Amino acid sequence: DAGVTQSPTHLIKTRGQQVTLRCSPKSGHDTVSWYQQALGQGPQFIFQYYEEEERQRGNFPDRFSGHQFPNYSSELNVNALLLGDSALYLCASSFSAGSSGNTIYFGEGSWLTVV
Amino acid sequence: AQRVTQPEKLLSVFKGAPVELKCNYSYSGSPELFWYVQYSRQRLQLLLRHISRESIKGFTADLNKGETSFHLKKPFAQEEDSAMYYCALRRSSNTGKLIFGQGTTLQVKP
Numbered sequence: 429d430a431g432v433t434q435s436p437t438h439l440i441k442t443r444g445q446q447v448t449l450r451c452s453p454k455s456g457h458d459t460v461s462w463y464q465q466a467l468g469q470g471p472q473f474i475f476q477y478y479e480e481e482e483r484q485r486g487n488f489p490d491r492f493s494g495h496q497f498p499n500y501s502s503e504l505n506v507n508a509l510l511l512g513d514s515a516l517y518l519c520a521s522s523f524s525a526g527s528s529g530n531t532i533y534f535g536e537g538s539w540l541t542v543v
Numbered sequence: 544a545q546r547v548t549q550p551e552k553l554l555s556v557f558k559g560a561p562v563e564l565k566c567n568y569s570y571s572g573s574p575e576l577f578w579y580v581q582y583s584r585q586r587l588q589l590l591l592r593h594i595s596r597e598s599i600k601g602f603t604a605d606l607n608k609g610e611t612s613f614h615l616k617k618p619f620a621q622e623e624d625s626a627m628y629y630c631a632l633r634r635s636s637n638t639g640k641l642i643f644g645q646g647t648t649l650q651v652k653p
Contacts, residue, residue: 431586432586459639461639461640461641463641468645469645469646470547470549470629470631470643470644470645470646471587471629471641471643472643473639473640473641473642476639476640478639483639484639484640486640518587520639520641522639531589531592532589532633532639532641533588533589534579534586534587534588535586536585536586537586
């Protein structure tokens, strides 16, 4: 089991551009969450997807959007990039949004640099 | 508001010394508390969860609801324990949203 996989690992974008990051959850997991981790900070929750719907959202603007596909993989889209969007974007997966006690597994992240 | 506070950005100890990484939280309900660890160039991984009450790699953590703390302890630090440690909180009714502290870098010197 490869665990949670993310792509790309690194990318550089220009202010105003749009970016799409991809995530495949750990085998057997159906819930995907995205986090933003700025340098020197802990990860911050962006949103969670379950059954192809956004179930919960953190304090992020509408420029951040996502999608979950029938195979449970997910995309994070960020529009109109700002310099402040430069961060490590982490994908996390778990089984079943409605159950407590399930372990959340993280991917290695996608490093986004906005110039 | 839910919040996790790790007051120390860096904790430096010698090999064999005891270690205590502090974590305090604010939450009105009954949260789940976790410690995640990130070794150099590796992904974030779960170290401990309070509901398991287990010891992993010699680390333990006890949830103190009165003091709203979940400090991570190890009696004898090893060099391989050097890493970034994050304390995180999750509402027991929700599986996706973890609230993280800012992290503490543990440096174990030989």
